[in-house]
Amino acid sequence: MRILKITPIIALLILGISANVDAQCKAFAKKVCLPELGTYTHDGNYHAAILVEGEEAELYKTFYSDMEYRVAICGEDQLPKVEFKVLDSNKNVLYSNKDSDYSRTWDFKLQSSQQLKLVVKVLSFNKPEDTPASGCVSIMFGFKVKK
Amino acid sequence: MVIILFASLVAGCKSGGSKAPKEDEALSVPKDNSVVMKDIQQAKKIFDALPSPLESAMLIKSAGARFDQTLLNPVGNVNNYVTNKSMALNLGIYTCDLSFASLYEQTQLIIDYMNAARKMADGLGILKAIDQSTIDELEQNINNTEVIMKVVSETFMNSNSYLEDNGQPAVAAMVLVGGWFEGLYISTQLVDMNDFNGNKLVGRIIDQKLSIDILINLLSQNKGNPAVDELLVQVNKLKTVFDKITISTSRVRPEYDKISNTTVLKSEVKTDMTPAVFKELAASVAEIRSTFVK
Numbered sequence: 001m002r003i004l005k006i007t008p009i010i011a012l013l014i015l016g017i018s019a020n021v022d023a024q025c026k027a028f029a030k031k032v033c034l035p036e037l038g039t040y041t042h043d044g045n046y047h048a049a050i051l052v053e054g055e056e057a058e059l060y061k062t063f064y065s066d067m068e069y070r071v072a073i074c075g076e077d078q079l080p081k082v083e084f085k086v087l088d089s090n091k092n093v094l095y096s097n098k099d100s101d102y103s104r105t106w107d108f109k110l111q112s113s114q115q116l117k118l119v120v121k122v123l124s125f126n127k128p129e130d131t132p133a134s135g136c137v138s139i140m141f142g143f144k145v146k147k
Numbered sequence: 148m149v150i151i152l153f154a155s156l157v158a159g160c161k162s163g164g165s166k167a168p169k170e171d172e173a174l175s176v177p178k179d180n181s182v183v184m185k186d187i188q189q190a191k192k193i194f195d196a197l198p199s200p201l202e203s204a205m206l207i208k209s210a211g212a213r214f215d216q217t218l219l220n221p222v223g224n225v226n227n228y229v230t231n232k233s234m235a236l237n238l239g240i241y242t243c244d245l246s247f248a249s250l251y252e253q254t255q256l257i258i259d260y261m262n263a264a265r266k267m268a269d270g271l272g273i274l275k276a277i278d279q280s281t282i283d284e285l286e287q288n289i290n291n292t293e294v295i296m297k298v299v300s301e302t303f304m305n306s307n308s309y310l311e312d313n314g315q316p317a318v319a320a321m322v323l324v325g326g327w328f329e330g331l332y333i334s335t336q337l338v339d340m341n342d343f344n345g346n347k348l349v350g351r352i353i354d355q356k357l358s359i360d361i362l363i364n365l366l367s368q369n370k371g372n373p374a375v376d377e378l379l380v381q382v383n384k385l386k387t388v389f390d391k392i393t394i395s396t397s398r399v400r401p402e403y404d405k406i407s408n409t410t411v412l413k414s415e416v417k418t419d420m421t422p423a424v425f426k427e428l429a430a431s432v433a434e435i436r437s438t439f440v441k
Contacts, residue, residue, distance in 0.1 A: 043199040044303035061196035062357040066209040112416035113354040
């Protein structure tokens with residue numbers, strides 16, 4: 001009986017936390033990551049999630065030869081640095097922001113359209129005794145027509 | 148700690164993302180932090196990103212295509228859409244039509260199509276994604292394409308994120324599917340068969356083969372939802388036509404251009420779509436799209 005009483009409370013608590021976390025993530029994406037696109041037009045898609053240090057995410061997207069792109073990948077301040085790599089369909093690494101001091105943005109264009117894979121990883125503070133940090137990571141794409 | 152981890156795991160299933168098969172393992176929270184960290188590292192989130200309606204419309208325009216209002220879904224159809232599936236698909240379709248009208252500076256159509264998209268969003272319960280202030284902003288900037296594109300992008304993001312954040316990823320996926328099909332439908336209808344070889348628009352249509360698996364993965368995350376299952380049957384049928392097209396690409400070579408601070412991904416591509424396959428593709432897209440807009 002006690003379990004029956006507690007279960008709905010836990011469910012509500014989880015839903016409440018989830019909704020709040022999502023709203024926080026959306027606000028972060030709009031306020032912090034969107035401006036990183038600068039003069040590029042945001043495509044309107046929304047990709048964001050709460051990640052814990054050490055955690056990875058992958059994104060698959062087709063990029064077109066007519067466009068110039070900027071990808072912006074932003075993590076909340078409480079997180080360690082966010083590393084991202086861009087790979088082609090043969091898993092060759094085309095770019096890593098590790099080589100650019102973990103830059104949040106990367107500008108690129110393509111000679112021919114390609115499906116690319118983005119691998120995003122929240123690095124670790126390397127403090128095993130501490131609670132792992134968690135926070136919102138947002139991935140946004142901006143484009144403009146190639147000149 | 149348990150709350151942080153749990154919030155992370157719950158939220159991680161949203162925002163267009165899915166979990167790789169390891170997610171069930173990550174749901175238990177062992178006491179040892181090193182074990183927790185190992186589980187976290189195995190739990191990858193996957194995003195399948197289709198071109199947005201705005202990007203699709205931009206691709207059509209950049210290929211030099213003309214504007215043709217008769218290809219758009221008439222705004223008079225809005226009252227036909229009463230199910231979540233039809234409203235979601237047509238939110239994507241009307242947003243693509245709106246983007247198309249915006250890029251060609253069709254001022255009256257911009258307002259009409261924003262109102263049609265608003266009606267779909269309202270029907271889906273998407274609060275404040277498109278409100279009167281959005282329409283007012285469009286009216287005040289009706290001749291400013293840059294502002295209009297910004298408004299279209301914002302409203303699409305508001306709709307999409309609302310659906311993701313409110314536990315409706317299947318509906319969010321259907322919105323994207325509607326937009327993608329509309330872009331493909333308009334493109335295929337605008338191709339002049341007398342100018343087939345070397346036609347830039349044909350090239351952009353072939354490129355959509357690169358997105359068909361992303362589309363299937365996106366829908367497959369919501370398998371079991373009857374509306375999504377119906378769409379999967381239609382999309383798999385379309386894939387059989389795309390499978391008749393070959394795209395071969397050379398190794399991609401990144402070259403950094405210091406002056407523009409831009410990386411150029413250099414590669415050569417060979418494709419082979421015959422006019423017959425194109426006609427089959429166009430017919431298949433038109434048939435599927437007709438079931439969305441009826």
